[in-house]
Structure formats: C-alpha cells, structure tokens
Amino acid sequence: MKGLSLRWIRGVVAGMSAATMAAAVCAYDHAPAPPPPEPYRINIPFFPDGLNIPADNPMTVEGIALGRHLFYDGRLSGRTHPDSLMSCATCHRQEHAFECGFHHPVYKNGRPHGLTGQPAPHAMLPLFNLLWNNEGYMWNGRIHESNQQLGAPQYNVPAEPPYHHRNIESFVWMAIVAPHEMDGRIDRTVCAIRNAGLYQPMFRKAFGSDTVNIDRISKAIAQFVRSLVSFDSKFDRFMAGRATLTASELNGLQLFTTETGDCFHCHGSPAVPLWTTNAFMNNAKDIDFNEAGDRYSVTGNPRDKGAYRVPSLRNIAYTAPYMHDGRFATLKETLQFYNSGLQRSPYVHPLMINMNHGGAHLSNQELADLEAFLLTLSDTTFVTSPSFANPRPDDAFFTR
Amino acid sequence: MQRRLIPCLLICLLSCCDLRGQNPQQTARWTIRLLHCVDNVPAVYDTLAYSNASGNRYAVCRIQYFISRITLHARGTEVPAGEPQHYADSGLSPTLLWQTDVPAGRYDSLSFTFGLSPELNQSYIFRNPPENLMFWPEALGGGYHCMKLDLKYINRNGQIAHFNCHLGNGQEKNPDGQVTGRVGNHFRVTLPLQLTAEAGKTAETRLVMRIEKWFDAVHRIDFNRFERGIMDNLDAMRLFRENGRQVFDILTL
Numbered sequence: 001m002k003g004l005s006l007r008w009i010r011g012v013v014a015g016m017s018a019a020t021m022a023a024a025v026c027a028y029d030h031a032p033a034p035p036p037p038e039p040y041r042i043n044i045p046f047f048p049d050g051l052n053i054p055a056d057n058p059m060t061v062e063g064i065a066l067g068r069h070l071f072y073d074g075r076l077s078g079r080t081h082p083d084s085l086m087s088c089a090t091c092h093r094q095e096h097a098f099e100c101g102f103h104h105p106v107y108k109n110g111r112p113h114g115l116t117g118q119p120a121p122h123a124m125l126p127l128f129n130l131l132w133n134n135e136g137y138m139w140n141g142r143i144h145e146s147n148q149q150l151g152a153p154q155y156n157v158p159a160e161p162p163y164h165h166r167n168i169e170s171f172v173w174m175a176i177v178a179p180h181e182m183d184g185r186i187d188r189t190v191c192a193i194r195n196a197g198l199y200q201p202m203f204r205k206a207f208g209s210d211t212v213n214i215d216r217i218s219k220a221i222a223q224f225v226r227s228l229v230s231f232d233s234k235f236d237r238f239m240a241g242r243a244t245l246t247a248s249e250l251n252g253l254q255l256f257t258t259e260t261g262d263c264f265h266c267h268g269s270p271a272v273p274l275w276t277t278n279a280f281m282n283n284a285k286d287i288d289f290n291e292a293g294d295r296y297s298v299t300g301n302p303r304d305k306g307a308y309r310v311p312s313l314r315n316i317a318y319t320a321p322y323m324h325d326g327r328f329a330t331l332k333e334t335l336q337f338y339n340s341g342l343q344r345s346p347y348v349h350p351l352m353i354n355m356n357h358g359g360a361h362l363s364n365q366e367l368a369d370l371e372a373f374l375l376t377l378s379d380t381t382f383v384t385s386p387s388f389a390n391p392r393p394d395d396a397f398f399t400r
Numbered sequence: 401m402q403r404r405l406i407p408c409l410l411i412c413l414l415s416c417c418d419l420r421g422q423n424p425q426q427t428a429r430w431t432i433r434l435l436h437c438v439d440n441v442p443a444v445y446d447t448l449a450y451s452n453a454s455g456n457r458y459a460v461c462r463i464q465y466f467i468s469r470i471t472l473h474a475r476g477t478e479v480p481a482g483e484p485q486h487y488a489d490s491g492l493s494p495t496l497l498w499q500t501d502v503p504a505g506r507y508d509s510l511s512f513t514f515g516l517s518p519e520l521n522q523s524y525i526f527r528n529p530p531e532n533l534m535f536w537p538e539a540l541g542g543g544y545h546c547m548k549l550d551l552k553y554i555n556r557n558g559q560i561a562h563f564n565c566h567l568g569n570g571q572e573k574n575p576d577g578q579v580t581g582r583v584g585n586h587f588r589v590t591l592p593l594q595l596t597a598e599a600g601k602t603a604e605t606r607l608v609m610r611i612e613k614w615f616d617a618v619h620r621i622d623f624n625r626f627e628r629g630i631m632d633n634l635d636a637m638r639l640f641r642e643n644g645r646q647v648f649d650i651l652t653l
Contacts, residue, residue, distance in 0.1 A: 048528040134529075257537035259629040264537055271524055271535035278529075303446050303461075346560050350461040350550035356561045356627045 034205050037062040040223075042131070044231045046239075046273050051131045052226075054167055057219045059226055062206040065391075066199070067224030070217055072390045074399035075196055077115065078176065078188030086115055086182045087399045088175065088221065089390065091124065095383050097315035098127035098228060102329060109329065110321045114180040121180065121293060123326030125311060126319045128382060130168060131226040135278040139308045139324045140295045143170050152177065157186065162215040168225050172218035186214050193217060196397070228388060230314050231273070232381040235373075239270055245376060251366070252373025261360050261370055263338075265351040266310045275377060276312040280304060281349035284342035285323060293324075305347045317378045331374065335367050427501045428597035430481065431604040432470075434488050434496040435651075436463055438611045445490065448554065453616035456623045458553035458563070460611055464489045464534065465547035468517045468586075472502060472595070473509040485520055487531050495530075504599035508592065510607075514644060515546025515567065515586030540631050541569030546586050547644075549614065553623045563623040565614060567641065570634040583634060585641045591650045606651035617646035 037060035042051065053059060070076060071092075074085025091112040092098040102110040113119045122139050130137070136144035145166050151159035155177040163173055175181045176189050193199055193212055200210035207216050237243035245253070255261035257269050266283070268275045280295040282305065289296070289306035296304040308324040322328040328337060340359040342352065354360045362370065382388070392398040436443045438450050438460065448459045468485035471478050482500030489495045515521070521543035526532040534544045546567040555561035572581035597603045615621040619639040630636035 046524065046527070048532070050528050254539050257539045259631050262629070268533075269535055269537050271526075272532055277533050344559060346552075348562070350552055350562050351564065353562045353564050353627075353629050356555070 033208065036208075037206055040064055040227065042227075042229060044229065047129075047231065048132050048274070050134060052134050052167070053131060054169070057169065057222060059223050060206060062202070063220050063223040064227045066202040066206045067220035067222065067227075068388070069199070069202065069391055069398075070193065070221050071224050072392070072398045073193070073196070074397050075192040076176065076189055076217075077182040078184035078186075078192050080192060080397070082396065084115060085397060085399050090399050091181075092127055094385075094388055095318065096126070097230070097318045097379075097383060099124040099319045101318070102320040110326055112180075114178065114183050116179055116183045118180040118183075122324050123321055124319075125309070126315060127225055128228045128230040128315065129274055129312065130228070132274055133278050135280075136298075137168065137171070140293055140298050141280055141309065142298050143167065162213075162218065168222040169218040172221050173214055190214055190217065228382075230379040230382040233314065233377045233379040235270075235376040236273070236379070238376065239273075246372065248369045248372040249376050250373075252369040252371070255362065255366055255370050256373055259353065261338075261362065261366075262352075262354050263313075263370075266349075267313050274312055275314045276310050279310050280307045281310055281351070282306040282345070282347045283308075283310075284345070284348045284352050284355045285327070285337070287343050287345045289345075289347060303347065306345070307347070307349065313374060314377045315379055315382065317375050318383060331371055332367075335371060339367060426504055426599060428504045428599055429602040430472075430500055430502045430595075430597055431602060432498045433604060433606045434498070435606055435608045436460075436490060436611055437608055440610075443490075443611055446552075448552065450612065452612060452623075453620045454622040456553045456615075458551050458623065460490075461550040461552060462490050463547070463549045463609070463611070464491075464530070464545070465514070465549075466516050466534065466544065468513045468515070468520055470512040471510070472507045472593075473511065474505055474507045479503060479507070485516055487534070489530055492530065502597055504597050507595040507597065509590055510593045510595075510605065510650060511588060511590040513586050513588055514648075515584075516544055517586060518584055521569070521584070521586070536568035536631075541571050541582050543569050549611070551623070555627070556624050561623070561627065563626060564629050564631075565640055566629065566631050567637055567644070568631065570637050571632075572634065583637075585637045587641055587645055589645065589648050591648060593650050608649045608651060610647050610649060613647040614640060614643050617643040619643055 040059040040061050072087050072089045074087045076088065077084060077086040079085060091100045091107065093100055095101070100107045100110055100112050104110065107113065110123065111119060112124060125139065135141055143165055147165040149165045150161065151157045151163040157163050157173065157177055164170055173186055176184045176186055190213055199212060203212055203216060204210045206220060234243050238245050256263045266277060266279065266281055268277060286306060294305060295307035296302065316331060320329055320331070322334045328334040338359055339362055342355045342359045344355055348355050390398055443460050445460055445462065448457050450459070451457050465488055466485050467488065470481045470486070472481050479502060481502055482498065486498050487495055523535070523538060523542040526544070534548070536543045536545050547565070549565040551563045551565065552560055553563055567585045570583040570585055571579045572583060574580050593605065595603055595605060619642060621639065626636055630640070
C-alpha cells in the first residue's frame, strides 16, 4: 500500500509537473500580444526639434530599456568566457560622457583597442545628443542616411539591409565584427544574446515578439544611445536663470563668443546649445594630409582634406584626449594649440580666421578664463544619471 | 440605385463649383533664383581665381545670408511676398530657389531687406540649423548675421590668409569700451523690375549678387586691413554695408 501510495504520489507529482510545464509552454506560446510599447518623447527647451530618428526605429520606453541592457552586456561580443566579454560599455563609460577616458585601466591614454589588441584608428567620440546630428556620424561623417553601402565583405558581412551604413544602428554590427573592437561574428552574438535567458520578454515588450536577431539588437541599442541626452550643465542652468557664473567664467564666455577667441563660429553659442555645428572642418592642426579617414575620403572634395567633425564642447572635461587622433592629453594643451599652434595651409577652414596669426594669442589669464567657461559645460547630472548606468552591476556578464 | 446616384452626382458637381470658386487663376507662382557672380560670371568656389580693386587675389569659399520682407511693387502698391525671411547658402542649393504665390499682375519693382529686418532680428528665434547657425553672439549685439561671406586670399606676405566678411549688429562704445548703442547693418534694397505674373503660370526672377562689389562699389577694400575680422569693428561693417547697397541686380526672364 505504501509502495503503491508512493508510486501514486510520484505519478501525481510527475503528472502535475508535466501539466504545469505544458501549461507554462502553452501560456508562453499563446500569450496575448503585449501592449504596444510606450513612445519615448524628447523635447528639450531651446534644442533643435529636427531629430535624427529613423522611421523604422521609433524610440520607445521598452526599446530603450532593452538597449540599455544590451549596451552593457559583454555577451554582445558573442562570447561568454569572462576574459572575452566585451560590450559597448567596455569603452563607452558613463563617467566620461561615454568615451573611455584618458586614465582608463586598460586603454592607456584614452586609446581603446579591440579584443585582439588592435588599436582603434581614431580617438573616441563621446555618446550624447547624437539624435540632433543630421550631418553624419564618426569623425568623417561617413555614416549618413545618404550612404548606400551595405555589408562589409572584408569581414564576411553580407550586403543585406540590416548591415547598412546609415545611422547609429549601423555601429552595432560594425562593432561586433571590427578587429579593433569585438572581433566577433554576428551569428554568435545573436546566439549568445538569445541564450542569455533574460532577453526574450524584453524583446517581446519592445518589438512585439521574442525573436532575437541582429536587426532588433541594433535597433534597441541605437534607441538607448539616442536617449543619452545631456542638457543640465552649469551653463544650462545659468541660461535658465538657476545658476550664476563667476567673473572668470563670464569673461571666458565673452572670449569664446567674440573674434578674440573665435571659438563660436564652429562650436556654437547659447543659441546653438549642442555646442557644435556638427560640421566638418580642417582646424589647422597640420600641413600634410595623407590620412585615409578624413572628410575628403567621404566627399572626394579637396576642400575637405584634413577635415574632421567639430565635436561638441559639452562635457569636454570628461572626454580627453582631444582631436581626432587624440594628440592633446589635456584641455590646457588644446587651448594652447588654438592660442599659438595653428598651422597655415590651403585646406584650413575659412572660418579659422586666427590662422592668419598662428592663433588667438590670448594672455594666460584669458586662457584660464576660457577654460573656466568650458568647464561650465560639464553635465554632472548626465555622467551620474542612474537612467544611463549599468542596469545589472552585480551580473558578471554585464561588463565595464 | 438611381436615388443614391443623384445625390452623389450633385455632391461632385458642387465640389467642382467650390474648386472653381477658389479661382486659382487670380494668383501666379513666382520663383526667385539667387545667383552669385564675380565679374559677371557665376562664382567658382574655392579657387584663387579673382582679384579685387586693391589687387588682392582671392577665392570665394562660401556665402550665407538672410533676405527678409520681400515686397513686390506695382504703381505704388506694395505686395508682401512669401515668408518674412529667407536663408540663402551657396552650399545648400535648395536655399537658392525661393517660391511663393503672388497676385497675378504687372510689377515694376522689388524690394527686400538684406539681413533680417529689426523686428525679426531677435536672438533665439531660430531653433534649427542652418538658420540657427547664423546667430550673432550676444557679446557683439545679439540677433543673427546678415551675411557670412568667407574668402581666402594671398596676403601682403604672399601667404594664404582668410577674410571673413561677416555683417550683423554693430555696437557703439564709449572710450571706456562700454556699449552705448546698437547699429543694425541690415539695409533695404530696391530694384526696378519688369515682372508680368500671369494667372496660373510661373514667373521667374533672377536676383544676382555681384560679389566683387562688396569690395569696391563705394569703398575700395584691402583684405589685409581686416586680418582679425570685422564683427567687432563698427567702421569696417559700415564700409561693407555701404558697398552692399549696390551688389544686387535683377534679371527677369
């Protein structure tokens, strides 16, 4: 009787387990469609309203949440061994406005390299306020809506629609396969994310089903990157009447926005609160221009030789080293270059009027004032915001 | 079936009548094509192909400007045309073609403000590029540039040098450097015109900027005098403003 009873109990338990599992599977398979994702709206006072958001990837709360996880997940490299994990956040660190920072423990002097050790061809650009850039991404603007290129045969990436070179989405597959970044394979990345266990419900909420593919991974990460908005520096608060500037900072602003310092034509002013025109300019660093990655390599127009993106001066304190090749380690060095190191050449942008004299020739006090003003563009809220931080800091797969 | 068709036909007929009631024949499409010439030929950019009256060899790199309050005139009657302002940029070809609807008729002159007219020239009115990139810093008087004309030239030492002919609000200052007044460097341009805008048709006017006249129409300019720019130089901007009154011509097709 006992034996029978035990068998009976085991049988019942087994049956119930099977039924429960079956029910769970059925429930999962036949779960009602999730509610449509919640649109994510951005409207920053005084910022432009022309946002660079592709029609096929509108920003949603759920998409951004998923993208934030993927951004920090080391399995994006397609690997799971602790030594081989690499995520976007490995190099793009929040405390450095999503650059790697000059004193990164691995990437010396702010120059990142890939898992293979191959160095990145250029210094990093920070990640913020990118959805207001309609002029093209990277130092030379090659990633642009007008770019018809698909795939990358050198990395066996086929010429198919998900592998475009048009927008922030493009950087995800590029980062996966580039030898100076993750040096991986897209199919392995998709597999690693699919097998991670936590993502299917998030994909379902963000995209309506739990399908994991590179198109969705790219779109989610791009949504998160577009959500990285910096608009709360001391200078922003000054413009809103919520902060005051010191005499030195005000004098720095004066120098910045007159032809004495002549910074404003390229980097903007309170009327251009992105603090960049997003243009591409040769800023008189050199006299020979043989580098393959300049703006000329994109346009073929000789006037663009040696021209690179004008970076935003927001958060400039966090984003050393400076210039496309990271040649200046500090802000002081950079200001010193503009003060007395400009090189005359036929390719310098015509707005660089201080080229006529080799620089602005400000006094030491004026340089100090200019630097003081630039530091008011630091957005501590942005670099410490929990909304942009690693969502699973205790998870070993979620890397720094 | 017939009972249903009759009201439908009536609605269609009435709709047609409504369209005719709008009488589109009363208006004409007017196109202004903005052209930039040097020495009577279209400007070739980024080439040191030109010489001014002072003997400076120069290249035109780009030109960006506002015109505002564009008005057609017919026997003393003023007809405001289109948007209050228009931004033109030699690097953005769509901005060099400007279209609007005007009442059909004959017009004998055209006037506009070069730059933004004072009621429009208020800081922060433009939120988006390219217009917002024309800002004129508050430290120099605020508002927006009338014009950015950027040149390269061979300076007195035989070196390549830059000259930025940027016009905007000037500031009068006392001997201590304190700002005592503001001088707008916009100006009104009136040009004779023979424009017949026929109802339902498109008429085109070519508005030509003769770039070389910025440097010699009234005052002869030597670029070497302005190596540090003119934005904080009231006297220099006055010279260009006075030259500027003669830089435009009209060609009517």
